[in-house]
Amino acid sequence: MFDTLSLASLPPADEAIRPAIRALAATAASAADTDERARSWQGYDPAFSRRLGEAGFLGLTLPKRYGGHERGPFARFVVVEELLGLGAPVAAHWIADRQSAPLILNFGNEAQRQSYLPRIARGEIFFCIGMSEPGSGSDLASVRTRADRTETGWRVNGQKIWTSGAPHCDYMIALLRTSGGPDDRHAGLSQLIIDLKVPGVTIRPIRDLAGDEHFAEVFFEDVDLPADALIGEEGEGWKQVTAELAFERSGPERIYSSVVLLDAWIAHLRGVGRDDAATRALVGDATARLGVLRAMSIACTARLAAGESPVTEASLVKDLGTAFEQQLPVLIGDDLASHPDEAVAADLYRALLYVTHVAPSFSLRGGTREILRGIIARGMGLR
Numbered sequence: 271m272f273d274t275l276s277l278a279s280l281p282p283a284d285e286a287i288r289p290a291i292r293a294l295a296a297t298a299a300s301a302a303d304t305d306e307r308a309r310s311w312q313g314y315d316p317a318f319s320r321r322l323g324e325a326g327f328l329g330l331t332l333p334k335r336y337g338g339h340e341r342g343p344f345a346r347f348v349v350v351e352e353l354l355g356l357g358a359p360v361a362a363h364w365i366a367d368r369q370s371a372p373l374i375l376n377f378g379n380e381a382q383r384q385s386y387l388p389r390i391a392r393g394e395i396f397f398c399i400g401m402s403e404p405g406s407g408s409d410l411a412s413v414r415t416r417a418d419r420t421e422t423g424w425r426v427n428g429q430k431i432w433t434s435g436a437p438h439c440d441y442m443i444a445l446l447r448t449s450g451g452p453d454d455r456h457a458g459l460s461q462l463i464i465d466l467k468v469p470g471v472t473i474r475p476i477r478d479l480a481g482d483e484h485f486a487e488v489f490f491e492d493v494d495l496p497a498d499a500l501i502g503e504e505g506e507g508w509k510q511v512t513a514e515l516a517f518e519r520s521g522p523e524r525i526y527s528s529v530v531l532l533d534a535w536i537a538h539l540r541g542v543g544r545d546d547a548a549t550r551a552l553v554g555d556a557t558a559r560l561g562v563l564r565a566m567s568i569a570c571t572a573r574l575a576a577g578e579s580p581v582t583e584a585s586l587v588k589d590l591g592t593a594f595e596q597q598l599p600v601l602i603g604d605d606l607a608s609h610p611d612e613a614v615a616a617d618l619y620r621a622l623l624y625v626t627h628v629a630p631s632f633s634l635r636g637g638t639r640e641i642l643r644g645i646i647a648r649g650m651g652l653r
């Protein structure tokens with residue numbers, strides 16, 4: 271049920287890790303152009319992810335016995351904020367750290383936890399999410415890709431699409447039909463860990479509007495998996511995937527996709543010495559909105575830290591956050607266009623072009639705006 275978000279602040283012990291993660295993020299970001307840093311989500315740099323692991327910045331929410339650091343969601347908030355704020359490359363470890371690890375911790379058996387979690391916390395193995403299929407996006411319960419039992423385990427046939435990171439990931443956690451048909455909806459779905467290097471898996475990258483190939487189609491043709499590929503209970507996939515989506519939506523990621531562009535624009539304004547009242551009002555409006563979203567995101571993090579699952583509140587922050595992220599390139603593009611006399615650095619223009627191209631996807635990935643609003647309406651008791 272929807273409840274008022276109480277303002278919270280980052281605990282001093284978690285805030286204290288900021289200088290160290292900022293310094294490490296700067297090692298990866300400082301030499302990069304603005305448009306490269308604006309691609310933070312898509313930046314694939316496994317060596318940097320391993321450095322994060324060595325420095326103790328991955329697996330922050332995991333227990334120490336699985337290689338984690340038992341720091342909790344506030345510490346992760348600080349780390350994510352610094353990585354995205356500076357535009358460091360996060361793609362390699364992003365999904366494993368954010369949602370595969372908590373999923374394995376919650377639903378995996380002891381052997382799976384011992385096998386995967388320490389390697390995720392060290393930044394050694396990377397995961398992708400196999401939910402969407404052609405014809406099954408928002409209507410996720412209609413997935414058709416099947417895993418059938420064999421004498422030794424499972425055989426998978428079907429196709430996933432829009433799988434972020436698939437071309438360079440080690441494993442996919444896939445939502446598959448293990449019994450019944452699409453009409454059975456939530457019943458008969460299970461989650462399996464698929465080693466993407468096994469025979470029968472074909473990964474075909476998809477190029478996006480900006481020319482990048484960060485997601486892919488993934489085809490499964492008689493892919494044989496061992497029995498221990500099943501994660502959690504057979505037939506409980508829907509319940510598990512709902513919990514996984516709550517991890518995906520409740521972090522601070524959903525307000526910072528355009529923040530490198532915002533920073534670069536403010537640096538440009540400083541550089542050209544533009545500080546008239548209209549410009550200050552524009553910058554003030556954008557930064558004030560970001561401040562409010564950040565406060566809401568920290569309040570959601572406080573709910574996570576208290577062991578709650580703030581599904582409705584996180585959907586609200588994601589909806590408002592992605593709207594803000596999408597407004598920024600429009601606002602900045604209009605502003606630069608209305609000052610044609612100013613010299614604008616080429617990489618600021620390239621970053622603006624890039625964010626303008628990809629902004630529509632901000633309110634698609636992780637659940638579309640309309641689906642989130644349905645969740646919010648339900649949480650408020652309106653449907």
Ligand SMILES: Cc1cc2nc3c(=O)[nH]c(=O)nc-3n(C[C@H](O)[C@H](O)[C@H](O)COP(=O)(O)OP(=O)(O)OC[C@H]3O[C@@H](n4cnc5c(N)ncnc54)[C@H](O)[C@@H]3O)c2cc1C
Pocket residue numbers: 398399400401402403405406407408409431432433434435485631634635636637638639640641
């Ligand atoms: C950058 C990016 C990365 C992605 N990464 C992954 C990934 O790693 N793994 C993965 O599994 N998927 C991934 N996706 C896929 C994403 O989850 C889906 O695109 C999303 O769930 C929407 O599904 P769809 O594209 O099939 O659109 P559809 O579900 O066909 O929706 C089309 C439109 O109809 C609206 N709509 C649909 N149903 C309703 C309804 N009931 N009420 C009101 N409106 C409705 C939607 O809001 C949308 O506007 C990614 C997508 C993007 C853009």
